[in-house]
Amino acid sequence: MKRPPILLLAACATALASTALTSTASxxxxxxxxxxxxxxxxxxxxGAVAVTTAPGDDPTSLEARPWLEAVGRELSALGYGAATPGAADFIVEVHADRDTTHHEHHRGPVSVGMGGESGSRYSGFGMGVGFTFGGGPKDTVATRLVVVIRDRxxxxxxxxxxxxxxxTAKKREAGADVAAPRLAHAVFAGFPGKSGETITVK
Incomplete structure (x- = not known):
């Protein structure tokens, strides 16, 4: 069996890296x-922290797990140790909300219009042809992560x-497995930060 040429392998690696960067950039x-x-x-x-859900949320639910794990990793990276709630210096409460908005999808008509002057920006000959693609606005997922650190x-x-x-609901970034680490990393950006200050993290 022939091995793939080195240049082909390099090209594949470059393409994969480019795809990953595009996904993050998008x-x-x-x-x-x-x-x-x-x-x-x-x-x-x-000090040592115990990461759990906010009051009223179930800390054992599968829905809460990716958010608790993501926040725990960020705190560990900041130098915090892990402890049981009874032995921890701080209790970290985590709450995540995810709301999907469904939009009505309408297929737009195809329109053909005769322009009164030449050099139209559509055709260059005074006739415009307009198409509407995409079926209207896309469904979206709004995600909110709240983390509170309390003195035990x-x-x-x-x-x-x-x-x-x-x-956008169909993007991989809308899934909890991607959203949880992204928002957890963002929420600790510049930690502890200035009180009341709002920043944007890409």
Whole structure:
């Protein structure tokens, strides 16, 4: 069996890398807002954390798992240790909302119109032909991630981050497996950040 030429393999690798970059570049930006308590600005928020869902959410649900894992990875990267709720310095509450908006799809008509002057931007001869493709607006998924870090002893919130974005429903970035790590990474951008400041993360 002949081995593929090295140049062909290189071309395939380049194409795959280009596809990955295009996918990332096509992702919708994420809007992030931080709220930081006075205590958190005076004392470094470090120590062991227990990551769980916000009150009212089920921490054992499959829906919550990718969000809890993504937030846990980001906190670990920031230097936090992991602990049980009873031994942790901070309790991290995670809540994610995902809403799909369905749009009516209408097929637009094909229109042909005679222009009154030559050099039309459609045909160059005074006749315009217009087609409507795509079936109208696409369904979208709005995702919102809220992370609250509370002091375990007092229960007071030390830090809160909110990340939101809207993706076209059919894009891979709209899936929870991609959205969870993207929004979790974005919500900690510039951590702890300035209280009340809103930034955009691509």
């Amino acid at each position: 992702a919708a930006p994420i809007t992030v807002t931080h709220f930081v308590s006075t205590e958190a600005t005076l004392v470094p928020v470090k 002893a007092s229960g007071r919130p030390w830090w809160e981050g909110r990340a939101e974005n809207i993706e």
